[in-house]
Amino acid sequence: xxxxxxxxxxxxxxxxxxxxxxxxxxxxxxxxxxxxxxxxxxxxxxxxxxxxxxxxxxxxxxxxxxxxxxxxxxxxxxxxxxxxxxxxxxxxxxxxxxxxxxxxxxxxxxxxxxxxxxxxxxxxxxxxxxxxxxxxxxxxxxxxxxxxxxxxxxxxxxxxxxxxxxxxxxxxxxxxxxxxxxxxxxxxxxxxxxxxxxxxxxxxxxxxxxxxxxxxxxxxxxxxxxxxxxxxxxxxxxxxxxxxxxxxxxxxxxxxxxxxxxxxxxxxxxxxxxxxxxxxxxxxxxxxxxxxxxxxxxxxxx
Amino acid sequence: xxxxxxxxxxxxxxxxxxxxxxxxxxxxxxxxxxxxxxxxxxxxxxxxxxxxxxxxxxxxxxxxxxxxxxxxxxxxxxxxxxxxxxxxxxxxxxxxxxxxxxxxxxxxxxxxxxxxxxxxxxxxxxxxxxxxxxxxxxxxxxxxxxxxxxxxxxxxxxxxxxxxxxxxxxxxxxxxxxxxxxxxxxxxxxxxxxxxxxxxxxxxxxxxxxxxxxxxxxxxxxxxxxxxxxxxxxxxxxxxxxxxxxxxxxxxxxxxxxxxxxxxxxxxxxxxxxxxxxxxxxxxxxxxxxxxxxxxxxxxxxxxxxxxxxxxxxxxxxxxxxxxxxxxxxxxxxxxxxxxxxxxxxxxxxxxxxxxxxxxxxxxxxxxxxxxxxxxxxxxxxxxxxxxxxxxxxxxxxxxxxxxxxxx
Numbered sequence: 001x002x003x004x005x006x007x008x009x010x011x012x013x014x015x016x017x018x019x020x021x022x023x024x025x026x027x028x029x030x031x032x033x034x035x036x037x038x039x040x041x042x043x044x045x046x047x048x049x050x051x052x053x054x055x056x057x058x059x060x061x062x063x064x065x066x067x068x069x070x071x072x073x074x075x076x077x078x079x080x081x082x083x084x085x086x087x088x089x090x091x092x093x094x095x096x097x098x099x100x101x102x103x104x105x106x107x108x109x110x111x112x113x114x115x116x117x118x119x120x121x122x123x124x125x126x127x128x129x130x131x132x133x134x135x136x137x138x139x140x141x142x143x144x145x146x147x148x149x150x151x152x153x154x155x156x157x158x159x160x161x162x163x164x165x166x167x168x169x170x171x172x173x174x175x176x177x178x179x180x181x182x183x184x185x186x187x188x189x190x191x192x193x194x195x196x197x198x199x200x201x202x203x204x205x206x207x208x209x210x211x212x213x214x215x216x217x218x219x220x221x222x223x224x225x226x227x228x229x230x231x232x233x234x235x236x237x238x239x240x241x242x243x244x245x246x247x248x249x250x251x252x253x254x255x256x257x258x259x260x261x262x263x264x265x266x267x268x269x270x271x272x273x274x275x276x277x278x279x280x281x282x283x284x285x286x287x288x289x290x291x292x293x294x295x296x297x298x299x300x301x302x
Numbered sequence: 303x304x305x306x307x308x309x310x311x312x313x314x315x316x317x318x319x320x321x322x323x324x325x326x327x328x329x330x331x332x333x334x335x336x337x338x339x340x341x342x343x344x345x346x347x348x349x350x351x352x353x354x355x356x357x358x359x360x361x362x363x364x365x366x367x368x369x370x371x372x373x374x375x376x377x378x379x380x381x382x383x384x385x386x387x388x389x390x391x392x393x394x395x396x397x398x399x400x401x402x403x404x405x406x407x408x409x410x411x412x413x414x415x416x417x418x419x420x421x422x423x424x425x426x427x428x429x430x431x432x433x434x435x436x437x438x439x440x441x442x443x444x445x446x447x448x449x450x451x452x453x454x455x456x457x458x459x460x461x462x463x464x465x466x467x468x469x470x471x472x473x474x475x476x477x478x479x480x481x482x483x484x485x486x487x488x489x490x491x492x493x494x495x496x497x498x499x500x501x502x503x504x505x506x507x508x509x510x511x512x513x514x515x516x517x518x519x520x521x522x523x524x525x526x527x528x529x530x531x532x533x534x535x536x537x538x539x540x541x542x543x544x545x546x547x548x549x550x551x552x553x554x555x556x557x558x559x560x561x562x563x564x565x566x567x568x569x570x571x572x573x574x575x576x577x578x579x580x581x582x583x584x585x586x587x588x589x590x591x592x593x594x595x596x597x598x599x600x601x602x603x604x605x606x607x608x609x610x611x612x613x614x615x616x617x618x619x620x621x622x623x624x625x626x627x628x629x630x631x632x633x634x635x636x637x638x639x640x641x642x643x644x645x646x647x648x649x650x651x652x653x654x655x656x657x658x659x660x661x662x663x664x665x666x667x668x669x670x671x672x673x674x675x676x677x678x679x680x681x682x683x684x685x686x687x688x689x690x691x692x693x694x695x696x697x698x699x700x701x702x703x704x705x706x707x708x709x710x
Binding site for chain 2: 044045046048049050052053054055056057070071072074075078079082083085086087088101102103104107108110111138143145147150151152153154155158160168169170171172173175176177
């Protein structure tokens with residue numbers, strides 16, 4: 001069976017009724033739902049809020065998309081870990097690179113901190129570091145709730161993370177406990193807008209990588225990507241758009257364009273969910289079949 | 303006449319303050335001490351509140367593991383994410399969440415709250431707060447807290463920006479247009495904020511006289527902003543300890559007092575008064591003259607005033623004061639059988655100073671179930687509280703002009 005993730009957009013055109021009707025339609029083939037940000041920042045519904053609202057009806061692992069620009073790392077870390085607790089399913093964050101968020105920027109100015117322009121790839125890396133440190137900063141074991149002695153928690157097990165980076169300074173800890181075994185994953189996406197440094201940061205720093213456009217990947221990028229994938233450190237997902245591109249054009253990296261994908265991300269409009277899933281699944285099957293004789297590479301199956 | 307068809311009713315919200323308002327709530331023999339870290343705790347409570355036709359559930363928030371975390375549960379799950387889930391699990395109950403104006407971006411929050419309001423079909427309320435303290439500040443790149451004036455100035459600009467985004471269609475529009483605005487601060491700056499923007503306030507009042515006085519201040523603050531107090535619902539916090547008989551209720555309260563770790567109560571009162579009480583003889587009497595002024599106390603102004611009033615009125619020892627405050631809650635605590643609780647609610651409500659209450663049950667969820675099973679029927683018998691929802695949005699529910707209460 002091919003592993004697929006459905007990407008739905010948090011469109012403002014939909015009503016809550018429309019949205020609630022889409023969720024029972026997810027087929028058994030779907031391994032998770034990727035809740036994408038609607039284009040145009042103010043047009044849509046916050047992805048963590050939407051994913052939480054969809055939680056009781058989808059009961060599927062969920063990946064929420066958010067940008068470095070839209071929220072500071074502490075608040076976003078809290079919402080994503082809260083989502084994992086409320087939905088009781090694995091949760092991942094697809095973090096998009098961007099400029100510094102307004103809150104962090106305003107406090108930098110207030111604190112008289114020198115405003116240093118860091119490239120977005122660097123911001124993204126730092127942001128990811130903060131998130132990961134916060135997510136494991138409150139071990140569940142700290143909550144002992146001993147009624148007899150009146151000791152509820154052990155603050156010694158909750159030391160601050162005291163993160164000090166070039167841009168972010170976050171003391172922590174987060175106020176949401178985690179068992180440390182099931183921390184949210186970080187996903188990244190390579191699009192036609194990704195620059196070389198962002199691609200490197202994503203390959204190095206993400207747990208899962210969505211390839212939506214591969215034209216900017218250098219042979220070196222491919223080598224490192226495949227290396228991490230083979231070591232089991234990186235899951236590689238492809239979108240159909242990236243495949244169509246790589247088969248119809250010479251990507252400059254012969255043989256890499258049709259590398260094995262661990263899973264697929266397909267776009268589905270909320271109102272045509274069933275048709276979209278069916279059409280994309282067929283296209284993926286056609287594509288993988290066409291790859292077998294040519295390369296001898298079989299798509300990872302699960 | 304009011305344009306809405308709602309029947310006049312006392313407003314009742316329930317504050318889902320993790321395990322309950324008392325510091326020792328989690329140690330009650332019958333309760334699961336860790337339930338408030340689980341979503342199911344809140345889903346069950348929200349469904350019970352909806353079943354009882356309450357106005358709304360209310361979520362407080364704290365951005366960090368709290369100072370007293372060693373002794374009691376802290377707020378944990380982020381309110382907007384949690385309320386989104388509660389929106390999916392319910393269909394009528396209002397959903398009020400606390401979100402800080404100090405540590406958020408107004409454009410981002412306008413969008414997030416509008417989306418949540420949309421998904422809930424117009425049932426969202428936003429409790430506008432500022433965040434004090436150096437510890438939360440350090441999560442956002444600051445070294446220390448922002449001064450109170452700075453925080454409130456920022457809050458006013460913040461709310462104005464959010465309202466502009468909502469009113470100009472920069473965000474999705476819900477069935478009620480945009481969320482209800484709630485405010486919960488008793489300082490002059492908090493009152494000013496409430497006067498300008500609030501549809502409802504969560505106040506602190508130990509006595510009816512405190513509430514009457516607060517109501518007058520609110521009237522002045524509203525008038526200064528060109529608004530009428532009649533459009534702002536005054537909802538003081540009310541801690542409840544309910545049992546079928548007077549004796550059982552008293553016993554329940556005594557047990558709760560015993561369960562408050564003294565070290566915690568002293569720590570919390572120290573923070574509220576801005577003075578170190580850890581070395582003080584608890585059997586001596588606090589001297590009002592020697593307390594730090596509220597300006598330098600650093601804690602919540604509303605709580606400070608409430609504590610001060612208790613000291614002036616009753617001249618308690620520190621130990622009696624701690625007991626009176628139930629481990630430092632600051633809100634009025636009413637203990638008794640349903641008739642007694644209903645008497646209290648009725649007397650305050652009929653005075654015209656308050657429009658309802660923000661209930662703070664002693665233990666969650668059990669104490670709230672006691673309230674809905676025992677007190678709600680008593681309030682209905684007295685024709686004070688609705689029997690069912692007659693409107694679908696939170697704004698409609700709060701739109702009854704409070705001056706119409708004379709018709710009751």
